[in-house]
Amino acid sequence: MTSGGRLVMRRFRPGAGLALMGAMLALLAAGCGSQAAPVTSPALRVQTAPLSTSLVTPQGTWAVTVMGGSAADENNFWQLFVRPAGATRWSLVTPAGVADNGGLVAAAGDEQGASLVVGFRPSQSLAFSPLATSSDTGQHWTPGLLDADLADVPDAMAVAPSGQTLALLRDGGIETAASAAAATAGQWSRLTTLSALAASAPGRGCGLVAVNAVSFGQNNVPMAAGSCVRRGVAGVFADRGGAWQAAGPVLPAGFGGDQVQVLGLSRNAALLVAGTSLLAAWSDGGRWTVSAPVAATGDEPGNEQGVSASGFGPGGSVWVLLGGGRAETIGRPGGSWRALPTLPTGTATLAPGSGSSSYDALAVAGSRLTVWRLAAGAWAQVQVINVPITYGSSG
């Protein structure tokens, strides 16, 4: 401080020193006491099913699961296996040419469908979704393109017997290709967006916040299903002539207080989570039949229902893989949930077997896949596949 050209140094004052010290401590305390602000709870935490699944087509039974030896995304590779119809052994048929660290989504037509289409979810710097189609149980693949980001859900694609294809995008929009050839050539058009669907009368009716699955319903009507804020309402919608209509199951009164989310959707069945319960539902084209609930057990954000894999089998059967080596299946409308024997360690997905109550459990340990088959009420190891993963090939 200067005064009249001379430097003036005032004697140190204890009061000023204490104030300065207080300010200094406040500054230091600000640096050492950081704490995250509480996150405002959303009206609904959207829950989706993991990508691991299986599906049954006339060609055979397909299974999708992730393998690898590292927690790093670029060393986790998704694999596609097939057990051709009538065969008992599985083969690795992951389509080549694209890094699939982002995940694989598989879809087939109905039971007359002769081909399988696989979508590669984008990862790292890739921003669109290459496709691959096979009509010979994965021996040969035809490349295709969806110039968009495919959603991270197992039912993100659906193919009608006509070849019309639906693709659910990560932003909740739905694209459609008129035929399999159009899908291969990358000729897609927008069917709807999440905001448009949410703004439609049925979307408003359930308070739609996310689309989790697409399918084709009776008469090959495009279907979409998602997560609704409004309690007790299941968000399943059908596109009838360009207008979306509510097509969902009516849940029993006991679930009127629960928010309902659709985890999976097939031509005639759905897997739902309501509160802490999992439900299966079947449609005969007009009416829905809803199963009794089975307890959900998870606690991971976004996966509170605890499902680590799920899928639909022949005849409308539904299976879910839960934590703790637990799996539940239900065969048909009016049936009841059946717990499978404790699953083999590392089971990543289930695949319906040749019999109505038979299942294969596909267990993963690094790059080694072990197939266990349920026979006489117990799991028996039937096959081991060593998958030639090229670690670091995408990183």
Added chain:
Amino acid sequence: MYSGLNPADPTLVAAFRSALLHQGAIALLIVVFLGLAWATARAWRRPASGAPAEASAERAVAREARGRGLLRVGFGLLWILDGILQAQPKMAGGLAAQVIQPTAAASPAWVQHLVNWGGTAWSFHPIQAGAASVWIQVGIGVWLLVAAHGPWSRLAGLAAVAWGLVVWVFGESFGGIFAPGLSWLTGAPGAVLLYVVAGALIALPEDAWRTGRVGRLLLGGIGLFFIGMAVLQAWPGRGFWRGTGHGQPGTLAGMVQQMASTPQPHALSALVARFGAFAASNGFAVNLVVVIALAAMGALFLTGRPRLVRYAVWFGLVFCLADWVLVQDFGFLGGLGTDPNSMIPLILLFFAGYLALPPAPDEALAAASDPHPWRNRLGISTLRTLRPRTLGGWVAGASVRSVGAVAAVAIIVLGAAPMAAAAANRTADPILALAIAGDSAAMNLPAPGFQLTDQSGQPVSLASLRGKVVLMTFLDPVCTTDCPIIGAEFKEAGVLLGKQDADVELVAIVANPTYRSATFTQAFDREEGLNTVPNWRYLTGSLSQLSQVWRQYGITVENLPAGAMSAHNDLAVVIDRTGHIRDEVGADPGPGTASTQSSFSVLLSQYARQALRD
């Protein structure tokens, strides 16, 4: 954010060493030139009449205050030591990733954002930045050492303040004061902030040092600082009271053990490790000693009484040295140490405060007898001596110290100017790309011809591109890693070429045996924004056509099983106007950071310009 390169990369290390040697040689020439000019001028002419020789004027100035002299010499030596530490071979490539980034990691997002901005600037020009840090710090150190009086000396203090703040903010993330775990023991509030304080004190008018008030103010500030640090050290819940917790070393023990694990002489690491074990088993007692010692020293410094302060100073010396060895582990051993941490600067500061406390009788006398105290305080009297009637007169009349100060400033400018020039360029140094890809294999071979189709379905042959320079590479349109980066590098290279871009074709050839139709090249172009680049051509063809081109250019393309990306080698080829290959460059983008991408773009544009000139 950062280059992602190995700091020990031989290309980077060699370039850094070369830059230091070149600039060192120039610095030596400057010193020799100035010395010769000074000696010659003194021999040929006497100082101009009416303008007192600076040398004699300096002799007339009162002896420098002892406290100021200690700060000036002590911090001058520290700056030189820091400059030498900045010359470590891995510093250019490693400072951003191994020093700046980890230091900022625990700080709030706004600090990280600010610091990362500086780190990015460094990573774009690591050689210039590394060399600049060396010469600026050596220059400041020399400047402080040689300029004992007058405006040159005070300017040296201001230079230390300015550069110290840069280092404190960007190199030390504000000394970690916004991060949890702040402790005096480990260097809070950042060693360089103490350099800044010292610089500011040196920049004060010299008269201020002769009154004893600077000493009282400095010691009062240090006292408050010590008490604040004692409170922080004692604050419950910060983990300093526990030697261990949940089976893990506590905060202090963990820090010490981490220091002991850095590369250093075994005897030292064993000593530090033993103290770490002691702190782990006696955490409460160790922290109690620290808290009491800090509070006691703080209180003694606050009294401002020389007798009490003397005890605090000598106790502080021992205490700080113990911390410097046992906790801070000398600060610069192992890794990429940039300074000896906070204890030596702190010792210098409180010793300087103590020395400045009672005004020396001769200093007080000099201050009292000065007929123009305010002029001297502002340095105006000395400034007059800097205003020569002629340049030769000034040179002849200058003191050795002034000539040394000019040389020090020249050294600083020598380091700062190339960095400033580089920083003005938004593109990165091509040395990064050379470090990844190696230098080009210069050649003059006819480029193998091809007949393919571009993304619009138009046929393109190499012959049709004759008359233009072709920058060519091989890209997988559904690649998730390297190819999008290489595409972006080509696009940026075109931008860097400016008007010359019209004479260059940017060409990619599909490198995926399955996903090779124009559907995919178009999708790739949209993804990377290449669909708006007029001279971008992404060529494809039948598998047999592509296989032939791959073979001719030495590209191996292979579909790997089990979900892996299609594999191919990354190569960029520069083809001149006559269809001859002039350069082949490895195009593997390495870590693919912003700086390496920019660097590759610069390198490609340089090769294209060279081919245009040839």
